[in-house]
Every structure is written in C-alpha cells, then in structure tokens.
C-alpha cells in the first residue's frame with residue numbers, strides 16, 4: 288500500500304508565545320511534530336505493517352523541518368520529503384500549503400493519505416480536506432479508529448464527542464484525532480536507521496509551481512497576545528464563608544450566574 | 545459594497561444550534577447592509593427556516609433529500625455548491641463545528657477561495673471587515689482579512705453575540721438537488737457526550753482533573769453543572785486516568801472553550817490545559833495546593849478540598865437561585 292503522511296513542524300506545547308516586531312518569536316523555542324500528526328504517523332506505520340507497502344512523510348517548511356522528518360523516519364516511516372519554500376514564498380496560507388502538497392501528490396497514486404485534524408499553531412484544520420478535494424479523493428476527518436480490508440475501509444470518527452461509524456473505500460485521506468492510537472517513541476536502533484533513510488528535498492521549481500499559483504488568499508494584518516488578566520482573588524476565611532462569598536461574587540460582581 | 549452572505553444553519557437534537565444564530569450575526573456584519581440568506585441542508589429541515597429568519601436571516605434556501613439525513617462531505621458538498629451556484633454569494637459563514645470544520649475547506653477549495661477558520665470576533669463591516677482568530681491554541685491572536693474574492697469564515701461558538709429574536713417574515717424556498725455518488729456510508733452514531741448541554745456551546749463548565757480521583761468523583765461536579773445549566777469538562781490528566789471519556793478533554797489537544805464561567809476543580813493548570821480555557825469570561829479555581837498554576841488565571845480561587853467545596857457550592861447556589 289502506498290501511504291503518505293502530511294507532517295507539520297510546530298512549537299512545543301510547553302512553549303510560551305512571544306510576539307516582537309509583529310511576528311511570533313521563534314528563537315530558542317523547542318519544536319515538535321504537530322501532536323495530531325504523530326497519531327497519523329503511528330497509524331500509517333501500523334497500516335503498512337499489516338498490509339505491506341511504504342510510508343512517506345512529507346512536510347512543507349524550511350531546513351529545520353528536517354529534524355521532525357528524521358524523527359518520523361526513526362518512528363518507522365520509510366521515506367521523507369521536504370518541500371522547502373524558504374526561498375520562494377514569503378506569505379503562505381492554507382490554500383498555499385494545500386496546493387503545494389496536492390501538486391506533489393497528484394501523480395503519486397497514493398492509496399491512503401494521513402494528516403493531523405488540526406495544527407496546534409495555525410489551527411485551521413483546513414489542509415487535509417483541501418488536499419483531498421484538490422486530488423479528487425474522499426476524506427474523513429477526526430478519526431479515532433481505522434481498519435482496512437481490501438478496498439473497504441471502516442472508520443470511527445469523533446463528532447464533537449460522539450462516535451460515528453462509517454464505511455468508505457480507498458483511495459482516501461483521513462485526519463487523526465486524539466485517541467486513534469498511542470504514538471511510539473523512536474527507538475535507538477530506529478534513530479540510527481533513520482539517518483540512512485532517504486530524505487528528498489524539493490523546491491517549488493521541481494514541482495513546476497509558479498509563485499503566482501500559490502499566492503495566499505488571506506492576509507495576516509496583526510499578531511498579538513491576549514490581554515494579561517489582572518491577578519485574581521484567592522478567597523480567605525472560614526470555608527463556608529468563602530463559598531458564600533464566591534456565589535455572591537459570581538452573581539453580583541462577575542454577573543455570570 | 546453591500547454583500548449577499550450565505551449562512552449554513554445546523555441542527556442538533558431537533559433544534560437549531562446557537563452557533564447558527566451567532567453565524568447569522570457575523571454574516572450581517574460581513575454583508576454591510578446587504579442580504580443574509582440562511583441555508584438548511586438535511587432530509588427534513590424546512591420547518592427550521594422561520595427560526596433562522598427570526599434571528600436575522602432575510603430569507604432561507606433549503607435543500608432536502610433522503611441522502612442528506614446524515615452529514616457526509618460529498619452530500620452536503622453537492623447540496624451547498626448547488627445553492628452557491630443559484631445565489632452567487634459574496635460571503636459565506638459556517639459554524640466552526642464538526643460539520644463546519646469538515647465542509648468549509650472543501651467548499652473553499654472548490655471555489656479556489658481563502659477561508660478564515662475559527663473566528664472569534666469581527667472588526668468593521670462590509671468590505672472593511674477584519675477577522676480575529678486565536679492561534680497557538682489561544683496563546684496568541686491574529687487579525688486576518690481576505691485579499692479578494694469571497695469572504696469565507698467559520699465562527700467559534702459562544703463568541704459572537706446572536707441578534708435578538710424578532711418576529712419577522714422571510715421567504716423560505718426549496719432547491720432540488722440530485723445527490724449522487726456518496727463515497728461515505730454512515731452506519732451508526734454512538735452517543736458518548738453528556739445529554740443536553742453541548743460542551744463547546746455551554747455557558748457554564750465545571751471541569752475536573754486528576755484531583756477528582758475516580759469516575760464517581762465526577763458526580764458532584766455533574767450535579768453542580770446540572771444545577772447551573774452547564775456541562776462537565778476535564779483535563780487530560782483525568783482522561784488519561786480513565787476517570788472520564790476523552791470527549792470531555794479541554795485544552796490544546798482537546799476542546800477549546802470560552803464559557804461565561806469555568807470552574808476548574810482539581811486541575812493543576814498545565815499550559816496545555818490553559819490553552820483550552822484561559823479565554824473563558826470568568827474562571828474559578830478550586831485546588832488544595834495554593835501554589836497550583838491554575839490560580840494564575842483564576843478570577844476567584846478557593847484553596848481547599850474539592851470534595852468539600854463543590855457540594856457546598858451546589859448547596860449555596862440552590863439557596864439563592
């Protein structure tokens with residue numbers, strides 16, 4: 288089976304966000320594979336181990352994303368592709384990303400493409416469905432279970448907490464939700480092997496994409512931090528008085544009840 | 545320029561969702577005095593048309609078909625695109641719901657349009673409209689606009705106030721669409737979320753963490769939530785420990801919520817949890833550790849044992865409500 292995983296490099300969830308000069312400060316920040324993409328990688332490896340085939344992880348990013356791709360290879364993916372846009376595009380949005388990924392994938396005859404359901408930085412959840420639409424294949428988002436028998440695919444997806452059971456067929460794009468699996472940690476031998484696995488680097492030219500084709504449809508005007516909250520009040524005194532005071536504060540001061 | 549804006553109305557448990565009324569309010573702003581057209585898709589939805597009008601839609605177009613009983617991206621995609629073709633809108637607004645998140649990128653792709661997802665606020669009107677959305681799970685915000693073409697957004701529940709309900713009249717027309725070639729077959733939906741109040745739309749959330757210690761430990765929280773007309777949520781700590789289902793998880797890899805009141809009980813306040821709730825209007829923290837991080841974002845805090853405090857709170861609310 289020909290399997291592809293879309294992987295995004297993102298800030299570690301532990302990171303505080305600093306804005307300076309209108310941009311998110313990246314210096315010194317730790318980066319990880321977007322957590323939902325880890326589920327996607329894990330599922331891809333499991334499917335390959337059960338059905339045979341090959342797992343290729345793809346990212347759009349800069350040189351530094353090589354680290355996340357090597358991690359995916361160390362987990363067990365077979366090949367990696369870095370589409371380096373650093374020299375070509377300054378502004379990107381979800382349209383741009385999806386277009387580039389679809390141009391790469393269009394002649395690859397993928398049976399199964401896995402993505403995260405949302406990137407924890409940009410947070411739109413658009414890229415997966417957009418890629419599927421551009422490729423003309425079906426997609427199912429926020430999946431928590433996947434099983435494949437021949438062409439038939441049975442899926443459970445999370446719909447705002449409820450579990451929807453459905454059937455579809457390959458080729459297919461799915462996006463991973465928490466609960467799909469427990470992503471493995473790269474093993475030491477895995478890390479050693481990953482160093483020798485193929486990692487192909489491409490630029491837009493290699494995909495015959497003109498910069499104009501991928502011009503962002505949206506424009507970010509400003510990035511800012513939420514206003515700092517004034518320090519809250521820790522109530523004091525006898526516990527039953529605290530409880531009475533809290534109820535009165537919620538009703539009369541905060542007026543939320 | 546006054547615009548024509550389409551709004552996708554969604555139902556849940558036989559009633560329109562609040563977020564659809566909020567989407568109408570957003571559409572009004574984008575329209576800048578133009579027309580807001582509600583769109584309803586399903587197997588029997590025409591009856592909801594009048595309610596969309598009461599909340600501000602000027603008229604409503606419905607697409608009904610037996611194949612549209614359950615949501616599929618193919619079925620809804622075909623239905624919605626047919627409405628777009630008939631109406632040639634200049635704006636589109638969906639809720640940032642399970643359906644909206646799944647469908648909007650497909651429609652945007654078909655229209656080769658930009659899409660601004662998960663909008664929490666709108667500045668300006670008509671052509672000057674600028675959209676505000678959280679990034680990095682609420683650790684920062686961005687102001688975005690569409691460069692040109694159609695204004696397409698999804699709105700996060702509970703952030704944009706709906707218009708006041710009024711008795712108004714507006715045309716409800718139906719469009720017949722041939723729904724074919726569905727590649728997904730829905731077999732069954734297993735209900736796991738709590739009955740009644742939907743977590744992402746709840747005005748009050750009582751959330752428990754590892755401090756709740758067991759499944760039974762959630763019972764007093766549920767009781768308080770019921771009394772306040774709210775929903776129960778949880779930290780990942782509580783979900784990982786199997787005290788509750790992952791569908792309740794709030795945070796960077798769970799749901800992002802903005803209720804009027806968020807009560808965090810036995811939750812330490814990890815950065816990943818705070819990303820999902822720190823924009824709530826009022827936060828109450830109950831924790832036995834005075835040093836717990838959650839107190840840093842709390843408006844009001846009680847240092848104490850949640851098993852004592854929560855039942856006392858319930859009793860106190862009963863007295864005054």
Ligand SMILES: Cc1cc2nc3c(=O)[nH]c(=O)nc-3n(C[C@H](O)[C@H](O)[C@H](O)COP(=O)(O)OP(=O)(O)OC[C@H]3O[C@@H](n4cnc5c(N)ncnc54)[C@H](O)[C@@H]3O)c2cc1C
Pocket residue numbers: 293294295296321323324345346347348349372373376377378379380381382383384385401402403404405406407408409410411412413414415507
């Ligand atoms: C060089 C560069 C410049 C940028 N400039 C801007 C800018 O000016 N303004 C702005 O708003 N944003 C900018 N971005 C951010 C970028 O456009 C978005 O983050 C990107 O489109 C993905 O959108 P999202 O974060 O909403 O992902 P989502 O749609 O939430 O991601 C869902 C899933 O899609 C896949 N995916 C997402 N992104 C990638 C990727 N890059 N590679 C492989 N798979 C992916 C993953 O599986 C992910 O889990 C820039 C990014 C780069 C690399």
Ligand SMILES: Cc1cc2nc3c(=O)[nH]c(=O)nc-3n(C[C@H](O)[C@H](O)[C@H](O)COP(=O)(O)OP(=O)(O)OC[C@H]3O[C@@H](n4cnc5c(N)ncnc54)[C@H](O)[C@@H]3O)c2cc1C
Pocket residue numbers: 300322752753754755756778779780781782793794795796797798799809810811812813814815816817820830831832833836848849850851
């Ligand atoms: C990639 C990644 C993503 C994550 N995403 C999320 C996410 O989306 N949401 C999320 O919540 N977490 C997330 N986490 C986990 C997060 O880092 C924390 O581990 C988790 O939030 C801790 O849960 P907790 O506060 O319930 O548990 P703990 O940190 O163990 O805190 C329990 C608290 O309960 C208090 N307590 C104990 N007994 C009582 C009592 N009787 N009365 C009052 N207080 C009591 C203790 O003082 C303590 O403060 C993520 C982590 C990672 C690495």
